[in-house]
Amino acid sequence: MSEKRLDYLTWDEYFMGVACLSAQRSKDPNTQVGACVVNRKKKIVGIGYNGFPTGCSDDELPWAREGGTLDTKYAYVCHAELNAILNSIVSDLEGCTLYVALFPCNECAKIIIQSGLKEIVYLSDKYAETDIVRASKTMLEMAGVKWRKLSGCRESVTIRLSEDCV
Numbered sequence: 438m439s440e441k442r443l444d445y446l447t448w449d450e451y452f453m454g455v456a457c458l459s460a461q462r463s464k465d466p467n468t469q470v471g472a473c474v475v476n477r478k479k480k481i482v483g484i485g486y487n488g489f490p491t492g493c494s495d496d497e498l499p500w501a502r503e504g505g506t507l508d509t510k511y512a513y514v515c516h517a518e519l520n521a522i523l524n525s526i527v528s529d530l531e532g533c534t535l536y537v538a539l540f541p542c543n544e545c546a547k548i549i550i551q552s553g554l555k556e557i558v559y560l561s562d563k564y565a566e567t568d569i570v571r572a573s574k575t576m577l578e579m580a581g582v583k584w585r586k587l588s589g590c591r592e593s594v595t596i597r598l599s600e601d602c603v
């Protein structure tokens with residue numbers, strides 16, 4: 438048999454798969470988010486996941502969701518989108534697409550817009566009813582950044598890490 442394989446990943450599945458693999462690095466006990474920035478030539482130029490800033494201990498800062506401002510993760514965590522953009526290997530992200538597991542918040546929307554990204558592809562919009570996401574969509578729409586939910590693709594991708602994986 439020397440026919441071309443037909444069940445290879447689509448571009449969308451590939452880039453979202455990379456974003457989701459990156460999410461597995463997150464220490465957040467409740468929501469792990471990964472993001473992947475892709476340029477017009479379909480090259481990955483940045484990857485990130487949600488976590489505390491470099492040098493800020495995962496074991497000392499809080500992972501709680503509730504409590505005073507200083508006692509929850511929200512005051513400290515860097516979102517996956519921020520990290521993917523900051524981790525970018527190129528300085529100009531004009532026209533790039535962001536693949537991200539969870540729809541961006543308002544703060545990330547600002548960064549996405551200012552970085553020149555043109556499209557967001559996401560899996561979940563579980564916080565759609567919050568003002569944070571409403572504000573995000575207002576700004577993204579005004580700035581001409583498109584978004585689409587990834588659909589019609591395979592539900593899962595298996596990655597094997599054993600010697601006989603090839």
Ligand SMILES: Nc1ccn([C@H]2C[C@H](O)[C@@H](COP(=O)(O)O)O2)c(=O)n1
Pocket residue numbers: 465467468469470486487488502510514515516517518539540541542545
């Ligand atoms: N688009 C987003 C939204 C959220 N995050 C991060 C921020 C937190 O670490 C976590 C959300 O936690 P939850 O409130 O669901 O317990 O996800 C992000 O990286 N990107």
Ligand SMILES: [Zn+2]
Pocket residue numbers: 516518541542543544545546
């Ligand atoms: Zn955010």
